[in-house]
Amino acid sequence: MVRRLVASKVDQVLVTGDITHRGYRHEFDAFRNLFEPLRDRLTIVPGNHDRLGDDAGNDMMPNERVRVELNAGMYLVRVDSTGPHNRFLLASHGQITSEDLDAIESALDAAPPHHLRVVMLHHHPVPLPEEQLCERLSTMIGWPYATELQTGRHLLERVAGRCDLVLHGHRHRPSHRVVGTTRGRVHVLNAGDSLTLGAARQFSYRGEELSLPPSWLPLGSARDQRGSSASPRATVAA
Ligand SMILES: [Fe+2]
Numbered sequence: 426m427v428r429r430l431v432a433s434k435v436d437q438v439l440v441t442g443d444i445t446h447r448g449y450r451h452e453f454d455a456f457r458n459l460f461e462p463l464r465d466r467l468t469i470v471p472g473n474h475d476r477l478g479d480d481a482g483n484d485m486m487p488n489e490r491v492r493v494e495l496n497a498g499m500y501l502v503r504v505d506s507t508g509p510h511n512r513f514l515l516a517s518h519g520q521i522t523s524e525d526l527d528a529i530e531s532a533l534d535a536a537p538p539h540h541l542r543v544v545m546l547h548h549h550p551v552p553l554p555e556e557q558l559c560e561r562l563s564t565m566i567g568w569p570y571a572t573e574l575q576t577g578r579h580l581l582e583r584v585a586g587r588c589d590l591v592l593h594g595h596r597h598r599p600s601h602r603v604v605g606t607t608r609g610r611v612h613v614l615n616a617g618d619s620l621t622l623g624a625a626r627q628f629s630y631r632g633e634e635l636s637l638p639p640s641w642l643p644l645g646s647a648r649d650q651r652g653s654s655a656s657p658r659a660t661v662a663a
Contacts, residue, residue: 442472
């Protein structure tokens with residue numbers, strides 16, 4: 426995967442959490458070693474799995490819930506959507522507080538002109554179909570294991586008109602929803618599990634103009650990849 430991403434000459438690589446399986450620091454170290462060739466164009470957010478074990482997720486965004494980065498023409502608002510309950514494996518759902526919503530809105534209001542404005546978080550803000558038996562069972566008994574962010578709808582209302590794209594992970598199947606809000610439409614996109622899919626989602630942008638729908642970057646052989654696009658390109662992996 427890393428070889429392919431390097432060969433593709435993408436401008437940014439965005440990884441939407443669950444970087445580790447059990448939240449151990451040695452798992453995060455292994456990820457950092459693998460992704461070292463992409464270090465200058467790599468952006469991550471923590472997922473629920475990263476909060477287990479050693480709480481490697483805390484190393485991914487130490488003492489911050491919302492952080493802004495400006496890279497390759499993209500104004501990126503990184504959001505930690507995990508909560509203290511994610512220290513337990515069976516409580517994988519996310520958490521965005523009203524303070525987080527205020528911080529996200531303030532961050533987006535400070536975006537410079539002519540940049541693509543992206544909000545990046547792990548958990549899904551929209552309802553999505555359950556993918557596994559344990560998710561279906563938990564929904565049947567009313568356990569929030571597989572549900573969307575409780576404040577997901579509020580999040581989309583707050584970011585509509587302020588950002589061009591919301592990226593999330595968590596779910597293994599890719600999705601792209603266009604959600605209507607009182608402030609306009611929001612594109613909500615999940616790359617899916619890149620390793621299982623054998624492909625990473627890829628999109629091009631120029632200034633605040635985003636080319637949709639996104640394409641797929643195959644993660645197989647790198648032999649035929651030349652990376653000749655003139656527009657900045659970012660790849661999302663989950
Ligand atoms: Fe997750």
